[in-house]
Amino acid sequence: MKASDRCVYECKARGIFRKLGITPMIGDFVEVEVKNGKGNITAIQPRKTSLIRPAAANVDMLVLVAASKEPEPNFLLLDKMLVHAEMNGIEPVICINKTDIDDGKKIYDAYKCTGYEIVKVSALRNEGTAELEEVICGRTAAFAGLSGVGKSSLLSRITGNNLQTGAVSDKIHRGRHTTRHVELMELEGGGYVMDTPGFSSMELTGVRAEELWRYFPEMAKRAGECRFRGCVHINEPDCAVKAAAEAGEISTSRYQSYRDLYDTLKDIKEWKN
Ligand SMILES: Nc1nc2c(ncn2[C@@H]2O[C@H](COP(=O)(O)OP(=O)(O)O)[C@@H](O)[C@H]2O)c(=O)[nH]1
Ligand SMILES: [Mg+2]
Ligand SMILES: [Zn+2]
Known part of the structure; x- marks a missing residue:
């Protein structure tokens, strides 16, 4: 139907x-x-998944949109969103938009070690959008990312609806043209997509610092080779994760996000006790 x-x-x-x-x-x-x-x-009905940021039920894919430039990517925020998706059993896809102004290599290099699907697009030139639609096909996907990265522009391309978009500076200075409501839109080839308001910060909760590495797939797949059980991959000797980071097999940006998030989660715990 x-x-x-x-x-x-x-x-x-x-x-x-x-x-x-x-x-x-x-x-x-x-x-x-x-x-x-x-x-x-x-x-x-009972929810299959429930995301807090963006708030949506029964989403099975999170399309994290980042712009190669304007606005500059916020890697820590992307990594928090990826952990949030992993914790909720939602498949993430990384979508690099605005490849017409920069090839997005910096973002690509940061995430190629994760194994996540990465799609390069330009909403402006309508390039890569068919491939993005194919990746989503049959699923319910929420689009998330900083304000101004091009979520509404991309969704306009793939749904054929004319969604409200706005210049980056407009949003920052006057808060205009932002997506205020969230709506499910059906794709011609099957599946649903939803636009969400952009946000620039989020607090990661519901995970213990010691368990955080499990939600970084490129770390989780190497953790079994660490010398110590319970290794948190920061200062332990013979740590396979740290070795992979030093060898460039895990990107500097991902490993740095992990360490920053680990410290934050550790502090929250100590503060609460
Ligand atoms: N150069 C370029 N600009 C884009 C592209 N996609 C969107 N924009 C522009 O970026 C601004 C923000 O787009 P919008 O879709 O409203 O972003 P949203 O806040 O993520 O929904 C608008 O001025 C768009 O015209 C793109 O692929 N290339
Ligand atoms: Mg928008
Ligand atoms: Zn380790």
């Missing part, structure tokens, strides 16, 4: 959800009671 064949009802959520502390999220499968053309959400 296509979205155009479906009925659309404006719904209210019953007060019971508020009492239970449950908020309906974008992407939820719900049961609806219709009266006089208006819907009432009576039940929310």
Whole structure:
């Protein structure tokens, strides 16, 4: 069934959800009671996945959009988002946009060691967008990334909808043209995509510092070769992860993010105890 064949009802959520502390999220499968053309959400199905940043349910792919330039990539934020996706069992894809102004090699080199799919695109020139659509095909994908990287421009290309876009400087100075609401859009070849508001910071929670390496796939696959069990891959001798970082098999940027995040998580724990 296509979205155009479906009925659309404006719904209210019953007060019971508020009492239970449950908020309906974008992407939820719900049961609806219709009266006089208006819907009432009576039940929310268990969620397959639930992302906090961006807030969305049942997403199975996170397309992390970074611009090769304007704005400069924020590697630490990208790495936090990748850990967040890993923790939630959501497949991440790295999408390098604006390849018309810079080839994006810096981002590519930072992530080629991860094994994640990397797609280079230019929304402006409509290059690589068909490949991006193919990668998403059949899935429910949320687009996330800094404001101004081109999420709405890319989604306009692949959905054929005309989404609101805005110049980077406009957003920074006046907060105009930003995506204020999130909506699922159906792809012609199957699958759904959603645009999300850009954000520039996030706090990583729900993971212990000692477990953090598990969410860096290029570290996790080498951890079994470390001398010590419980190695956190920072100062231990005969650490296979550190050796791989020194040999350039794990990028400097990824290893640095790991160390920064490890320190932050360690501090949170000590502060809470
Ligand atoms: N040069 C270039 N500019 C782009 C590209 N994609 C988007 N832009 C521009 O970047 C700005 C922000 O785009 P937008 O889609 O609103 O970004 P969003 O905040 O991530 O949704 C707009 O001025 C776009 O025209 C691209 O591939 N190349
Ligand atoms: Mg946008
Ligand atoms: Zn180690």
